[in-house]
Amino acid sequence: MLTGTGLTWLMVLVGGAAGAVGRFTVNWLVERRSRPAPRATLAVNVAGSLLLGLLAGTGAALPGWLGALVGTGFCGALTTWSTFGYETAHMLGSGAVGRRQALLNVLTTLAAGLGAAALGWQLGSL
Template sequence: MTALLVFLGAMVGAPLRYLTDRFVQSRHESLFPWGTLSVNVLGCLILGGLAGAGTALPGHVLALAGTGFCGALTTYSTFSYETMRLVERKAYLSAMMNAVVSIAAGLGAVLLACAGIAAIVN
């Protein structure tokens, strides 16, 4: 049953990642991967909130929303690939900023959501 919930969450997360990435990236003419940054930070925010809820969430919700949805929404491989492509194009500042901002914003989103939801639930 858990594998099915993960699968169902991923069925929503993966297309949403693609559509969000295309939507965000189409509004920027720069090489910077704004779409990937957006979905990764959003996924961190959601997963942080789920973690902050702790045991108030049933395990099946975490499998569906955390592992399935967030796992398919976020993408470390695309982040890494796009950073490498920026380096190949000699856009060194953009590559460095992508790495630094992605990690800092992702961690910040997790911490913010986790602490915020934990304060509400507990």
């Protein structure tokens, strides 16, 4: 039976696998229905922020393995700062309209992500 560090590693691996599949699925569903845009990235980042805020709001009420599984593993693989940065930089290179879209993308992602994390924290602390 795994305990301690071995269990933590396993939880991160299992959560990461599930989060990666979730991210791939959201991308696939969004791109099937709309033109390429950062909508899928926004969706996974906001969802991950909400979930991580919820976990953080519960504090020490949750066992450590659950934080490793959902927080580090699942949310870590689901969310993506690198894709957000790449998509924003790509928009910046697309002329005046692209620069406006990039600014809107940054403001929307930050506001929605922080708002979702705060909401999750509040819900978790109830």
